[in-house]
Amino acid sequence: MDTATTSTGAAQPPLRRWLGPLGTARWWDWVPICQLGEQHGPLIEAHLLALGDRDRYLRFGYPATDERIRQHAAQLDFGRHELFGIFNRRLQLVGTAHLAYADLSRSMCEFAVSVLPHTRGRGYGKRLFAHAVRHCQNRRVDQLFIHALSENTAMLRIARGAGARLQHEGGESEAWLQLPPDSVGSHMTELVDTRAAALNHLFKRQQELLRWSLGLVVDVKARLAHLRGIASQ
Numbered sequence: 001m002d003t004a005t006t007s008t009g010a011a012q013p014p015l016r017r018w019l020g021p022l023g024t025a026r027w028w029d030w031v032p033i034c035q036l037g038e039q040h041g042p043l044i045e046a047h048l049l050a051l052g053d054r055d056r057y058l059r060f061g062y063p064a065t066d067e068r069i070r071q072h073a074a075q076l077d078f079g080r081h082e083l084f085g086i087f088n089r090r091l092q093l094v095g096t097a098h099l100a101y102a103d104l105s106r107s108m109c110e111f112a113v114s115v116l117p118h119t120r121g122r123g124y125g126k127r128l129f130a131h132a133v134r135h136c137q138n139r140r141v142d143q144l145f146i147h148a149l150s151e152n153t154a155m156l157r158i159a160r161g162a163g164a165r166l167q168h169e170g171g172e173s174e175a176w177l178q179l180p181p182d183s184v185g186s187h188m189t190e191l192v193d194t195r196a197a198a199l200n201h202l203f204k205r206q207q208e209l210l211r212w213s214l215g216l217v218v219d220v221k222a223r224l225a226h227l228r229g230i231a232s233q
């Protein structure tokens with residue numbers, strides 16, 4: 001059986017073992033993940049439009065056109081779906097995760113994710129998945145599933161690593177992950193993570209505002225110098 005043993009001698013299931021190192025990551029490994037809302041609609045759209053043809057195929061299961069992506073972004077229902085994102089310094093969304101409740105009792109959730117090509121391989125996909133797992137666990141969701149193409153090695157590696165059960169049919173695969181019950185620890189981790197991510201976002205916005213203000217000062221100085229030049233002619 002795929003279990004490890006804790007220091008107390010108790011068997012540790014694969015998901016807890018997988019979440020463990022991410023949950024106790026050193027602060028410099030920490031990646032802020034923010035909850036996205038309606039105000040982020042244009043950024044979500046820009047993120048999805050930045051995906052190439054193959055990534056769109058892997059993400060949506062069909063070759064989504066720009067038009068289809070715009071419709072998808074416009075129709076996002078933030079009451080029924082939950083979205084999370086990773087922002088870079090310039091406040092561009094470089095990674096998004098999408099959770100869609102599959103039934104009315106909210107016991108099952110479908111997970112989808114995308115990370116922009118230039119930021120891949122840094123563990124963002126894995127962290128977005130871990131964040132979604134924790135979020136679902138704390139809302140008493142029983143199962144998380146992912147629909148992916150069988151050729152999608154990266155996605156299936158993330159799912160397998162968390163202990164998901166994989167089912168392959170033709171060129172498609174489904175990964176099913178049974179979630180553990182919530183605990184004080186899982187709620188605390190989510191609370192601290194969410195607050196810290198919100199603070200980090202605020203900091204990035206202030207930096208962006210400062211950069212914009214400095215740019216404005218430089219522009220005004222250049223314009224004044226130009227006008228002075230004209231006046232002295």
Ligand SMILES: CC(C)(COP(=O)(O)OP(=O)(O)OC[C@H]1O[C@@H](n2cnc3c(N)ncnc32)[C@H](O)[C@@H]1OP(=O)(O)O)[C@@H](O)C(=O)NCCC(=O)NCCS
Nearest residue numbers: 058059112113114115120121122123124125126153154157
């Ligand atoms: C799937 C995706 C989100 C992964 O993002 P990422 O940030 O690069 O993933 P991570 O860095 O967390 O890597 C996750 C695992 O996949 C592996 N991996 C990453 N890219 C890989 C590749 N091109 N081929 C094989 N394995 C790969 C990593 O080594 C890691 O495995 P490990 O934990 O065993 O070391 C990203 O490739 C993507 O956006 N693809 C297009 C959209 C998509 O396929 N979405 C999933 C379907 S909903």
